[in-house]
Amino acid sequence: MLNNNNHEHQFNIDKFYKNYLKGSKIFSNRDALDSSYIPEELPHRDSQIRYIAEKTACALLGDTPPNFLCYGMTGTGKTATIRYVSQKLAQQNSEIKPWWIYINCNIISTPYRILAHIYNTISRRDKIPPTGLPKDIIFKKLLGLLDLKVGHSICFLVLDEIDILVDRKGGNEILYDLTRLNENLDNCKTSLIGISNKLKFRANLDPRIISSLGEEHIVFPSYDANELRDILIERAKIAFQESVLKEEVIPLCAALAAKEHGDARKALQLLRKAGELAERDQNKIVSTKHVKKAQEDLENDHIMEYIKGMPLQAQLILTSIYLISRFSPEHIIISGDIYDVHSEIRGLIPGVRQLTKRRISDYINELSLAGIISAEIKSMGHYGRTKIIKFDIGLELLEKVLSEIEKINGIMNHKPVFLQTDKVKLKNNIFKKLI
DNA sequence: TATCCACAGGAAATCAGGGTGT
DNA sequence: ACACCCTGATTTCCTGTGGATA
Numbered sequence: 001m002l003n004n005n006n007h008e009h010q011f012n013i014d015k016f017y018k019n020y021l022k023g024s025k026i027f028s029n030r031d032a033l034d035s036s037y038i039p040e041e042l043p044h045r046d047s048q049i050r051y052i053a054e055k056t057a058c059a060l061l062g063d064t065p066p067n068f069l070c071y072g073m074t075g076t077g078k079t080a081t082i083r084y085v086s087q088k089l090a091q092q093n094s095e096i097k098p099w100w101i102y103i104n105c106n107i108i109s110t111p112y113r114i115l116a117h118i119y120n121t122i123s124r125r126d127k128i129p130p131t132g133l134p135k136d137i138i139f140k141k142l143l144g145l146l147d148l149k150v151g152h153s154i155c156f157l158v159l160d161e162i163d164i165l166v167d168r169k170g171g172n173e174i175l176y177d178l179t180r181l182n183e184n185l186d187n188c189k190t191s192l193i194g195i196s197n198k199l200k201f202r203a204n205l206d207p208r209i210i211s212s213l214g215e216e217h218i219v220f221p222s223y224d225a226n227e228l229r230d231i232l233i234e235r236a237k238i239a240f241q242e243s244v245l246k247e248e249v250i251p252l253c254a255a256l257a258a259k260e261h262g263d264a265r266k267a268l269q270l271l272r273k274a275g276e277l278a279e280r281d282q283n284k285i286v287s288t289k290h291v292k293k294a295q296e297d298l299e300n301d302h303i304m305e306y307i308k309g310m311p312l313q314a315q316l317i318l319t320s321i322y323l324i325s326r327f328s329p330e331h332i333i334i335s336g337d338i339y340d341v342h343s344e345i346r347g348l349i350p351g352v353r354q355l356t357k358r359r360i361s362d363y364i365n366e367l368s369l370a371g372i373i374s375a376e377i378k379s380m381g382h383y384g385r386t387k388i389i390k391f392d393i394g395l396e397l398l399e400k401v402l403s404e405i406e407k408i409n410g411i412m413n414h415k416p417v418f419l420q421t422d423k424v425k426l427k428n429n430i431f432k433k434l435i
Numbered sequence: 436t437a438t439c440c441a442c443a444g445g446a447a448a449t450c451a452g453g454g455t456g457t
Numbered sequence: 458a459c460a461c462c463c464t465g466a467t468t469t470c471c472t473g474t475g476g477a478t479a
Contacts, residue, residue, distance in 0.1 A: 109464095110463075110464065110465090111463090112462090112463055112464080113463095113464095129454065129455070130453085130454075131452095131453055131454045131455080131462075131463055131464075132453080132454035132455035132456085132461095132462060132463075133454085133455060133456085133462065133463085134455090134461080134462055134463085135462085135463080137455095137462095311466090313466090313467095334441095334442095335441090335442070335443090336441065336442070353467090355467075355468095356467075356468060356469085357441095357442075357443095358443090358444080358467085358468070358469085359466085359467060359468075361442080361443065361444070362444085362467095365443095365444090377442090377443070377475090378475085379440095379441095379442095379474075379475035379476050379477085380440085380441085380442095380475090380476080380477075381439090381440080381475075381476040381477025381478065382438090382439065382440055382441095382476080382477050382478050382479090383440065383441075383477080384439085384440040384441025384442050384475095385440080385441060385442050385443070385474065385475065385476090386441065386442055386443090387442085387443080434477085436479105437478105437479095438476105438477105438478085438479080439476105439477100439478090439479105440474105440475105440476105440477100440478105441474105442473105442474095443472100443473080443474085444471100444472095444473090445470105445471085445472085445473105446469100446470090446471085447468105447469085447470085447471100448467105448468080448469070448470090449466105449467080449468070449469085450465105450466085450467080450468090451464100451465095451466090451467105452463105452464090452465095453462105453463085453464085453465105454461105454462075454463080454464105455460100455461080455462070455463105456459105456460095456461090456462105457458100457459085457460095
């Protein structure tokens with residue numbers, strides 16, 4: 001992110017490009033810090049690599065590998081390990097070259113799209129359109145294609161973030177269909193590999209699926225600080241120029257990420273961001289100062305990105321909450337008021353429709369789940385039950401993001417009429433005593 | 436102690452918008 | 458043109474509920 005400091009001299013674009021073309025003094029290959037990068041070695045994942053290799057090896061001989069699940073928190077190397085093993089498997093000198101189809105259920109999130117994605121990755125020519133066809137037709141087409149194209153080989157279907165799929169409607173059905181693919185195939189065989197962040201997601205799983213998918217599983221434990229350090233050292237060798245990292249930089253990144261359940265992705269992001277900050281400041285060395293700054297920035301970046309990516313209605317709910325916290329007599333934020341303020345301000349923006357209380361309740365939950373606000377249900381006796389809402393992020397940050405959203409910028413200072421009614425003032429006074 | 440408010444939140448239905456093949 | 462498909466957002470309908478008040 002660029003800083004928009006007005007006091008700075010004018011941006012010298014020629015100089016910028018000149019410098020840019022000289023190449024980075026910090027990085028040599030910053031992609032190595034990307035979480036999608038697959039390194040030569042995966043430190044501290046031996047037993048997992050071995051497990052997966054053992055499960056999948058029979059594909060080389062044309063046998064059907066068992067379905068299995070991988071559990072572990074974010075950034076424990078689940079995806080990387082699978083990619084790593086699949087890469088190695090492909091390099092083996094075997095008649096049979098298995099297919100690997102990778103599906104992130106968070107992005108390819110509906111039954112239709114999963115089937116279509118599988119079909120389209122295999123088929124070079126006729127693609128299935130992004131929408132329009134009945135599912136069972138696609139399913140039949142897919143069966144035909146698998147037998148034809150994959151032939152007597154094996155097709156691995158890797159379902160990343162499978163827990164999200166299960167929670168959605170239709171998720172169980174599509175999983176069940178996928179587990180039953182083999183029964184309808186003559187030549188080729190398929191194998192499912194599920195990846196989940198939640199250990200107990202099997203609770204929502206259809207029992208029929210558990211029997212074929214959930215019996216075998218492997219857990220990816222979180223990394224501790226030492227392990228993270230090893231990972232970072234390996235990557236840093238590739239990513240950075242010689243001796244640009246101060247000695248304490250990597251241990252600090254590792255320690256910070258270890259605090260967050262040992263998230264390797266986070267550790268890599270920290271290191272990368274620290275490098276970028278050093279680069280931007282024209283420093284030749286990355287120091288702990290940059291790491292600390294990186295941590296702040298990273299957090300804020302995530303929140304900003306998240307809020308900017310929310311649907312407009314969700315942004316308006318957030319704005320409503322902001323306006324209440326700013327203008328309500330006692331600064332008490334409750335769900336009922338959010339509804340009324342939202343009704344008021346949505347009228348200020350063309351094309352935004354009125355929402356029900358039910359819907360707004362859902363949005364409040366989403367914001368709370370995202371860690372932007374926290375909401376506590378409280379009973380006020382005769383004044384009913386409501387949620388008391390507080391912000392979990394800094395107000396400055398919030399103001400900054402909201403004002404950067406074009407449609408919302410204009411209403412940032414709108415003092416809601418609703419909040420000035422006697423009814424609200426009275427209620428606020430009573431609530432103040434109750435809390 | 437019964438009452439009753441102002442919501443919470445589950446389930447199912449509906450709507451609109453993107454498509455299809457015939 | 459027509460009948461039908463899938464999806465995501467939202468509405469409708471609904472039952473549940475903690476605790477201050479009468």
